[in-house]
Amino acid sequence: MIALLLALGSSLAYGCADFLGGLGARKAHVLRTVMIAAPASLAVELLLWPVLGASFSVGALGWGAASGVVSAAAFALLYRTLAIGPMNVLSPVTALVSAALPVGVGLFQGEHLGAAGLAGLPLALFAVVLVSAGHGAGVARPSRTALLLALGAGAAIALQLIFLHQAPADSGVAPLIVGRAVSSAVTLAAAGLMFRKLGAERPAYAMSAAAGVLDSLANLMFLLAARSGDLTVVAVITALYPAGTVLLARGVLAERIHRGQLVGLGTAAVAVGLLALT
Numbered sequence: 001m002i003a004l005l006l007a008l009g010s011s012l013a014y015g016c017a018d019f020l021g022g023l024g025a026r027k028a029h030v031l032r033t034v035m036i037a038a039p040a041s042l043a044v045e046l047l048l049w050p051v052l053g054a055s056f057s058v059g060a061l062g063w064g065a066a067s068g069v070v071s072a073a074a075f076a077l078l079y080r081t082l083a084i085g086p087m088n089v090l091s092p093v094t095a096l097v098s099a100a101l102p103v104g105v106g107l108f109q110g111e112h113l114g115a116a117g118l119a120g121l122p123l124a125l126f127a128v129v130l131v132s133a134g135h136g137a138g139v140a141r142p143s144r145t146a147l148l149l150a151l152g153a154g155a156a157i158a159l160q161l162i163f164l165h166q167a168p169a170d171s172g173v174a175p176l177i178v179g180r181a182v183s184s185a186v187t188l189a190a191a192g193l194m195f196r197k198l199g200a201e202r203p204a205y206a207m208s209a210a211a212g213v214l215d216s217l218a219n220l221m222f223l224l225a226a227r228s229g230d231l232t233v234v235a236v237i238t239a240l241y242p243a244g245t246v247l248l249a250r251g252v253l254a255e256r257i258h259r260g261q262l263v264g265l266g267t268a269a270v271a272v273g274l275l276a277l278t
Contacts (some may be wrong), residue, residue, distance in 0.1 A: 002227030006167040007237035015244025017214035018078060018091060019252075021244075024208045025083035028201040031191045033208045034075045035071035038187045041219075042180040045173055050079035050219065054174035062165050064175035067163035068182025070219075074156035075183065075215075086249070089142050090150040091193045092145025092268045096124045097154025097196050098161070099272060102235035120236075120274030127271050142227030161235060164219065165226045176219055236272050 024033040054060075081090050100121065107113060113121075142150070160179075167175035191198065218241075225234045246265070 003225045003234060004237065006221045006225035007234045008234050008240070010218045010225060010238045011240040012244055013214045013221065014238065014241035015091075016248070017086035017211045017218060018241065019212035019245045019248040020207050021075070021079040022081070023203040023252075024211060026038070027207075028203040029193060029198040030076055030080045030083060031187065032198055032203040033079055033211075034072070034187045035191050036203055036205060036208035037079075037212030037215065038072070038075060038180065038184040040209040041216035042177070042184050044178055044213050044216040045103070045176045045220070047178065048173050053172040054177060055168070055171045057168055057171060060171035061178055063163050063167040063197070064178030065168075066179075067160045067175060068179035069186060070156045070163065071179055072111040072186040074153060074160055074184040075187070076157055076190075077149055077153035079211075081146060081153050084143070084146040084149065086142060090126070090146055091245040091249075092127070093147065093150040094154035094157065095239040095242045096127060096268060096271070097151055098157040098238035099236045100124060101155065101158035102161055102165070103232045104163075105224040106230060106232035106235070109231070111230050113232065116274040116277040116278070117232070120271045120277075123267060123274065124271035127264050127268035130260060130267055139166075140175050145255040158235075160219075161222060161226075162231075164223050165231050167223075167232070171226050173220065176216070176223065180216065180220075189211055208245045239272055240269070242268075 021033060023270060078094060081094065164175055222238055
């Protein structure tokens with residue numbers, strides 16, 4: 001039950017962070033948004049260090065650094081994806097990809113899927129097709145570029161979660177601190193190399209920082225959930241995060257959902273639910 005509640009909390013925090021990050025990336029270059037979000041995340045994790053402890057072993061350093069590299073890619077790809085939009089289509093696509101890969105790793109490491117899980121995997125793939133195939137007048141359809149970015153973002157998120165899960169269970173928040181330090185360094189280096197291409201627009205400072213804080217809390221809850229439960233279950237429950245993003249996008253941005261896409265979103269929810277039942 002503790003793992004379930006932590007995973008649900010992680011899902012909610014991820015969904016809100018994605019919405020704020022994607023909205024912030026519409027106001028300025030995505031790297032300007034990430035330059036604020038990543039250090040804000042690091043600040044939160046440093047504050048948690050005295051409370052939760054940290055053991056900087058070789059495993060914690062290695063897996064934390066690996067998670068940081070893919071985290072930087074996940075930040076940039078996801079926020080750029082959601083900036084292009086529509087959020088209510090692309091967010092579920094990233095979620096399904098980010099859920100499927102950890103499930104595969106969990107199975108490879110000896111975890112077992114029941115009948116519900118075996119039915120959920122192909123259903124999830126079917127949901128991707130439905131969600132991505134909007135049609136009709138006035139329907140917001142994602143471009144091919146946006147879909148590719150969404151798939152890349154989902155893969156990067158999945159790798160980040162997998163790498164965090166591989167870190168030693170007694171390492172405290174060390175993997176998070178190392179990972180966020182690395183992702184911040186990678187982001188700042190990329191911004192320095194691309195400085196002339198970033199434009200003159202000012203980022204939404206408060207929105208970007210809030211996204212970073214929420215992402216940090218989401219990572220922490222996922223890490224704690226994965227240490228007390230199976231990766232296959234925790235990952236797919238965490239993957240419910242598009243629910244928050246979609247609801248915020250619909251309420252704040254008035255994004256429309258076509259009937260076929262609505263069926264796809266419902267199918268995605270059923271697929272994730274079936275995977276979670278295992």
